[in-house]
Each structure stands twice: as structure tokens, then as C-alpha cells.
Amino acid sequence: MTNAIEAARLIGLDWGTTHARSYLLAPGTGAPRLLDQRAGDGILSVSPDDPDRDAAFNAILRTLVADWQQASPGLPMIACGMVGAAQGWREASYRSLPTPLAGDGGMTTVDTDFGALPIIAGVKKSRPNADVIRGEETQLAGLVPELAAGRTTLVVMPGTHTKWAQVRDGVLLDFDTAMSGELFALLADRSMVGRAGAPPEPGQDWRTGFDWGLDRAGHTDALAFAAFVIRSSVLDAQLPASQVRDAISGLLIGSEVADRAAKLDLASMPIVLVGGAELTGRYQRALARHGVSATLAPDDVTIRGLWRSAVGAGLVGE
Amino acid sequence: MTNAIEAARLIGLDWGTTHARSYLLAPGTGAPRLLDQRAGDGILSVSPDDPDRDAAFNAILRTLVADWQQASPGLPMIACGMVGAAQGWREASYRSLPTPLAGDGGMTTVDTDFGALPIIAGVKKSRPNADVIRGEETQLAGLVPELAAGRTTLVVMPGTHTKWAQVRDGVLLDFDTAMSGELFALLADRSMVGRAGAPPEPGQDWRTGFDWGLDRAGHTDALAFAAFVIRSSVLDAQLPASQVRDAISGLLIGSEVADRAAKLDLASMPIVLVGGAELTGRYQRALARHGVSATLAPDDVTIRGLWRSAVGAGLVGE
Numbered sequence: 001m002t003n004a005i006e007a008a009r010l011i012g013l014d015w016g017t018t019h020a021r022s023y024l025l026a027p028g029t030g031a032p033r034l035l036d037q038r039a040g041d042g043i044l045s046v047s048p049d050d051p052d053r054d055a056a057f058n059a060i061l062r063t064l065v066a067d068w069q070q071a072s073p074g075l076p077m078i079a080c081g082m083v084g085a086a087q088g089w090r091e092a093s094y095r096s097l098p099t100p101l102a103g104d105g106g107m108t109t110v111d112t113d114f115g116a117l118p119i120i121a122g123v124k125k126s127r128p129n130a131d132v133i134r135g136e137e138t139q140l141a142g143l144v145p146e147l148a149a150g151r152t153t154l155v156v157m158p159g160t161h162t163k164w165a166q167v168r169d170g171v172l173l174d175f176d177t178a179m180s181g182e183l184f185a186l187l188a189d190r191s192m193v194g195r196a197g198a199p200p201e202p203g204q205d206w207r208t209g210f211d212w213g214l215d216r217a218g219h220t221d222a223l224a225f226a227a228f229v230i231r232s233s234v235l236d237a238q239l240p241a242s243q244v245r246d247a248i249s250g251l252l253i254g255s256e257v258a259d260r261a262a263k264l265d266l267a268s269m270p271i272v273l274v275g276g277a278e279l280t281g282r283y284q285r286a287l288a289r290h291g292v293s294a295t296l297a298p299d300d301v302t303i304r305g306l307w308r309s310a311v312g313a314g315l316v317g318e
Numbered sequence: 319m320t321n322a323i324e325a326a327r328l329i330g331l332d333w334g335t336t337h338a339r340s341y342l343l344a345p346g347t348g349a350p351r352l353l354d355q356r357a358g359d360g361i362l363s364v365s366p367d368d369p370d371r372d373a374a375f376n377a378i379l380r381t382l383v384a385d386w387q388q389a390s391p392g393l394p395m396i397a398c399g400m401v402g403a404a405q406g407w408r409e410a411s412y413r414s415l416p417t418p419l420a421g422d423g424g425m426t427t428v429d430t431d432f433g434a435l436p437i438i439a440g441v442k443k444s445r446p447n448a449d450v451i452r453g454e455e456t457q458l459a460g461l462v463p464e465l466a467a468g469r470t471t472l473v474v475m476p477g478t479h480t481k482w483a484q485v486r487d488g489v490l491l492d493f494d495t496a497m498s499g500e501l502f503a504l505l506a507d508r509s510m511v512g513r514a515g516a517p518p519e520p521g522q523d524w525r526t527g528f529d530w531g532l533d534r535a536g537h538t539d540a541l542a543f544a545a546f547v548i549r550s551s552v553l554d555a556q557l558p559a560s561q562v563r564d565a566i567s568g569l570l571i572g573s574e575v576a577d578r579a580a581k582l583d584l585a586s587m588p589i590v591l592v593g594g595a596e597l598t599g600r601y602q603r604a605l606a607r608h609g610v611s612a613t614l615a616p617d618d619v620t621i622r623g624l625w626r627s628a629v630g631a632g633l634v635g636e
Binding site: 126129130131132161162176177178179180182183186187190193221223225227228229232233235236252255256258259 | 442444447448449450479480494495496497498500501504505508509510511534539540541542543545546547550551553554556570573574576577
């Protein structure tokens with residue numbers, strides 16, 4: 001730790017709705033070196049009615065950075081995520097499209113008990129439909145050096161609210177959000193469809209039920225019809241109850257990918273997936289139905305993006 | 319009541335999952351006359367583990383028919399709905415497609431403390447996708463005399479699980495279920511989209527938000543994308559929070575109708591809506607986007623169907 005703190009040049013914070021993470025970072029080759037990390041509370045733990053919200057956020061920040069700042073006073077800090085939302089510590093107003101992904105153009109700085117904390121702005125669009133990202137722009141910034149120059153790459157970031165972003169030469173051109181993860185939880189855990197299901201059998205291959213769902217994810221099928229067929233198929237012994245969750249997953253991810261395939265020329269663009277192995281594997285399988293393959297992003301794009309944004313803002317050297 | 323009971327020729331029961339209704343019926347012109355009615359518990363109130371399920375169902379039946387049977391012993395009875403499901407009193411096995419909608423071909427009789435109770439069978443299909451109805455077949459039987467002869471009518475029965483049935487000359491040809499009502503409840507009451515909403519303003523016109531949702535119900539749009547746009551549009555001040563529920567409704571019903579329009583030639587068939595004014599009005603509005611109009615079914619199709627089924631089974635005369 002003594003050696004580590006001497007090498008440290010930046011504290012990066014990924015501060016979201018339910019969780020916060022802090023990273024102690026040093027320069028590295030290709031990517032920054034992660035020297036140490038901490039976990040803390042998300043912004044939801046601070047009530048909107050708290051009479052002293054500054055103190056409440058400083059208390060969380062203390063758990064995330066205090067010992068590092070004590071060992072190496074004045075270490076620069078940078079944050080991304082919902083900490084910059086209206087419900088966060090200080091609202092970092094959104095940037096508009098198209099926007100460069102790393103630079104000092106979109107930060108709002110809050111004065112904390114541990115020094116200045118610049119918060120990276122999210123991105124907002126209004127046309128043809130409204131949408132926002134806050135946090136993913138930093139992951140995208142970390143990914144930029146991995147992307148082919150001169151081409152538009154489609155970056156898919158699966159999660160509760162999956163983001164589909166188009167990036168070219170370090171510039172975010174467009175993005176859309178699909179709430180497939182949230183719909184999965186609603187259908188699997190709270191609907192009559194999920195109630196027809198049963199826990200997976202030991203050793204069961206997720207691909208069997210997932211493919212069953214993919215088969216039913218045609219682009220003209222409203223989810224209201226297609227999801228109910230899962231339930232009816234269990235009652236008719238066409239689908240084992242143990243495969244219901246995978247079938248819901250296949251139907252939702254398949255419909256999401258079919259929607260994109262109807263609107264974008266998937267075959268013409270490199271596709272990169274950002275996320276954990278389980279979810280990205282499902283998206284790769286759904287994309288393969290459309291004859292395209294996707295590569296996986298490095299798993300440290302968040303710290304890469306925090307570092308690159310700090311470099312762009314002049315907080316640290318290259 | 320004394321006069322009423324003398325005219326009565328049938329007790330019809332619509333016995334569902336959460337509610338039961340009993341109807342005291344006499345012959346009428348066009349439709350049976352409703353002399354009296356009762357409400358009682360649905361099948362969910364009887365535990366699957368009850369050691370004497372017969373006694374538990376008889377206790378509910380007592381609340382529904384006892385005084386009528388006491389005043390006029392031996393009145394024939396007939397039931398439809400989930401009372402004939404595997405979780406009901408006695409399983410009435412499903413009929414297959416195509417099936418005539420009124421007749422004695424599909425009943426299972428249970429011996430009750432108040433005499434024989436024939437239960438009308440539901441209908442099941444396995445191809446091209448599995449689906450079942452139980453209860454709606456009786457409403458359809460009641461509707462048959464209202465439908466044009468020699469043509470296939472599309473009957474839409476909105477609800478938690480909306481049924482789309484095709485009927486020709488008294489025969490049920492096909493049907494499909496859309497869980498739009500259940501999805502509405504999940505999205506409006508339990509999702510991040512619903513959380514962006516607020517209660518309607520006093521006197522607010524439901525059509526404003528509903529049309530906003532209809533506008534976004536294109537047939538290539540996956541619900542996971544389109545539903546999230548509702549939330550983003552509120553945050554971007556493009557949609558008032560008070561219209562979120564109507565927008566969700568418009569998106570879901572619009573997507574459901576667009577799905578049918580992609581698969582059926584809606585303009586070639588009469589369309590009839592069965593249900594209450596609020597929901598049927600929404601479906602009429604969504605159908606109008608596809609250039610077709612729908613007529614409303616009489617609101618007593620359930621008792622008409624119970625009566626016609628009893629006639630078909632020889633329990634009462636015409």
C-alpha cells in the first residue's frame with residue numbers, strides 16, 4: 001500500500017444509483033494500473049429531503065477516498081454516473097449529440113471535504129426520440145482506443161437498461177436504450193408467464209430455452225402475444241417449466257436485436273459488447289441469428305474511461 | 319322474487335379465478351331474461367391442499383344458488399370458466415380447433431349438493447403456437463347469433479389477457495392471446511417507466527396520451543425500446559408525467575393491433591369488441607389507425623352464451 005500510494009496519480013469514482021466504486025489509479029501501458037479499490041453507497045442512500053445533502057455525500061466519499069487522500073494529499077479525483085444527476089450530489093448538465101467522448105467539455109465540479117471533484121456529464125438526445133446516458137459515456141471513452149478508426153462501431157452495453165451506441169473516431173454519434181433487462185425481471189419474477197416456470201435443472205444448458213425464445217422473436221410479433229405463448233407452451237408440454245426464464249430471455253433479447261437489425265445495417269459495422277460473460281454471451285447468440293458477430297470489450301473500460309477523461313481534462317498526464 | 323322464481327328455467331354460473339357470478343335465467347326474446355344474480359368466491363379461495371375440496375366448492379355454490387334451488391328444486395344449472403380447470407372443481411378437458419361454440423360436445427358434469435352441474439369445456443390449440451381459452455368460449459357462443467353468416471368475424475375480448483378469436487357460422491376457427499393488460503399493470507405500476515408518471519390531471523382527456531403511445535407503436539419496434547422512450551420523453555419535457563399511463567396503454571394496444579394487422583387482413587373481416595366501454599374505446603381508436611372500425615357486442619353475452627349452451631345440451635328448451 002505504501003508503494004501503491006506513491007505511484008497513484010488519480011482517484012476514479014463510478015458512483016451510481018445503488019452502488020459506488022472508487023479506484024486508485026496509476027499510469028500504465030494501454031490501460032491505467034488499478035492499485036486499489038473501495039465500494040460504498042449509491043446516491044439512493046441520500047434522501048432528497050436530507051437537510052444537509054453535502055454532508056451526507058461527503059460521508060460516503062469519506063468511505064471511498066479518505067485513507068488514500070490522507071496518505072497522498074491532493075490526489076486528483078474524477079467521477080462518473082448518477083452522482084451527476086439531478087438526484088445526485090451536483091447536476092452535471094447533459095451534453096448533446098454528436099459529442100467527443102473524452103475531454104474537458106462536459107464536467108461540473110463539486111467542492112468536497114477531500115478537494116475538487118469533477119463529475120463527467122452524461123449525454124442527452126431529443127430527436128427522433130428522447131434518451132439519456134450517464135456513466136456509459138465514460139465506458140465508451142475508455143473503449144475508444146480499441147475501436148477501428150474511420151468506421152462507425154456499434155457498441156452494445158447489456159444491463160437493466162441496455163444501451164446501443166454508435167461511435168466513430170472518438171465521437172458518440174447516437175444511442176438508444178432498451179429496457180430488456182427490466183422487462184426480463186418483470187416477466188420472469190412478477191407475471192403469469194414467470195409463474196408457469198420452475199427453477200433450472202442442475203447442469204441445464206441455458207441455450208436450449210434461450211434458442212426457443214429466439215425462434216419466437218420475429219420482428220412483427222408484439223411482445224404481448226409472444227410472451228404469453230411461453231406460458232401456454234408450458235401448459236401444453238411443448239416447453240419444460242425449467243426453461244421458462246431462458247425462453248423469456250431469448251424472446252426479449254431476440255426482439256431487441258431484431259428491432260436493431262430492422263433499423264441499422266448490422267453487417268456493415270463492427271459490433272462490440274461491453275459487460276459480463278453471461279449477458280454478452282446471450283447477445284452474441286442473438287446477433288449470430290442475423291449473421292453478425294460481436295467482439296468483447298476489455299473488462300476494465302470504466303477505469304480506462306475515467307483515466308482518459310482525466311487526461312482530457314488535464315487532471316493527469318498521459 | 320316469487321314470480322321471478324316461477325319463470326326461471328336455468329341457473330347459469332360464470333365461475334372464474336377470483337370471482338364467481340350466478341344468474342337466474344328465464345326464456346326471452348333474442349336473449350334470456352336475467353331475473354336475479356349473486357356473487358361469490360372464485361376458485362382461488364379453495365386451497366389445492368384442502369382435504370375436502372368438494373365440500374369447499376359446495377360451500378361456495380351454496381352462496382350462489384341455495385335459495386333459488388330451495389324455491390324451485392331441480393332447476394338445471396350450467397357453469398363456465400376456471401371452475402373447469404385443473405385447479406378448479408372438476409377438470410373439463412379442452413376441445414380442439416375448429417369447434418362449434420354451443421352444443422353438448424364439451425361438458426363435464428360434477429355432482430353437487432344442489433344437483434348435477436355441467437361445466438362447459440374450454441378450447442385448446444397447439445399449432446402454430448399453444449394457447450387456451452376457458453370462459454371466453456361461452457361469451458363467443460352467446461355472440462354467435464349477432465354475427466354475419468358466411469363470413470369470418472374477428473372478435474376481440476380485451477382484458478388482462480386479451481383474446482383475438484375468429485368465428486364463422488358458429489364455429490371457433492382460431493384464437494390468440496395478448497397479455498397487454500398484464501403488461502400494462504407491470505409497466506405502469508412496477509417499472510421505471512411508470513415511476514416517471516404522475517396521476518392524471520382532473521378532466522384530462524385520455525386520448526392525448528393514448529395517441530402519443532399509438533404514434534410510437536410501429537410494428538418493427540421492440541417494446542423494450544419503445545416503452546423506455548416514454549420515460550425519457552417525460553425527463554425531456556416532451557410528454558407530461560400525467561399522460562404516462564395513457565401513453566403506455568396506447569403503446570401496448572397499438573403494438574397489439576399492429577401485430578394483428580401484419581398477420582390478418584383486418585379490412586376483410588367484420589370486427590366485434592366484447593367488454594366494458596373504457597377498454598373497447600381504446601381498441602376502437604387503435605383499430606381506426608389501420609382504417610378499420612369495430613362494433614360493440616351486447617353486454618350480456620355471458621348469460622346469452624350460458625343459455626345457448628344449455629339449450630344445445632338439452633337442459634332447457636329454446
